[in-house]
Amino acid sequence: MNLYFMINPAAKNGRSVSIWKQLQPLLDREGIAYQAYWTSRKGEGKEIARRIGEESVEPTVIAAVGGDGTVHEVVNGAGSFPHVAIGCIPAGTGNDFVRGFRLARTSKQALQRLLSDVRLGRVLSFDLGRFASSAVPDGVFANSIGCGFDAHIARMANRSKWKGRLNRFGLGSFIYVFYLVRELFRYQPVDLDICVDGQNYSFLKAWLATVSNHPYYGGGMRIAPSVRADDGLLHVTVVGPMPRWKILALFLTVFWGGHVRMKEVCVFTGRNVRIRPAAPVPIHADGEDAGEGEVFAWIEPGRLRVIGVKTR
């Protein structure tokens, strides 16, 4: 197998670089043949991954060294090529791909498992999410897409100049808490029409809707506790009209999946989903900004090939 690493030097506020520097000697000591690419800007990881997928004909592994944004780029570039398997060395702030696909949680273990699977040629098949929005006509997601309050907070935090500053002190997550509390009193929930496999559902003043391929998002929140990345289904979690104070309770219970018992939370399963908001609301795909407005999502069962998965 050809082995490539896609290193995002901006992930985890640059700590990804030191993580990679710890791993590199292990690779060299074992005489492993590999090629490492360093991204120089957002979007380049997708371009490089696509080029690798197009140019290689043999079984190929592309491992993201970063967080979910880096995995999102690699999967969007090369996730659909049948000869490419996607891996990840967790080196980001949010590592939901690693959680959802049962990869090792520490970088050294992840590398060891990746190399062992490369030697054995062991790759597992999972479902691949696809989506289309106004900003991204042909997108792919590994974890989840969604729209509403959560995407709004992510957008504000990512655009804030304070994120980088706080990240320097390892306090980047505080920016999300800050916007969560501030926007809780400002955000206006929006009416959503949701269609799942031809069935229509309408929500007045919904806070958010998330379409999940596996349980995790937002750095370990179990937004869709019962979905599996190989069950051929998407789970749609809708947070309907709810008092503002209760949203805070929801953000606490979501860490163990308890929110699905709230009467305002609805869960649907299906293969094709359309979300049509009455007013433009932000959309995220794997936590990355994906425009706003209407979004379509569907699943391609077994299409995503992943390497380094814990099987026991």
Ligand SMILES: Nc1ncnc2c1ncn2[C@@H]1O[C@H](COP(=O)(O)OP(=O)(O)OP(=O)(O)O)[C@@H](O)[C@H]1O
């Ligand atoms: N060289 C680069 N410079 C700046 N941004 C980059 C670069 N390469 C990739 N990116 C972008 O960096 C962002 C963050 O990457 P990633 O999610 O992997 O790390 P993270 O530490 O989990 O980040 P965050 O907490 O900001 O989501 C992604 O949007 C990705 O597209």
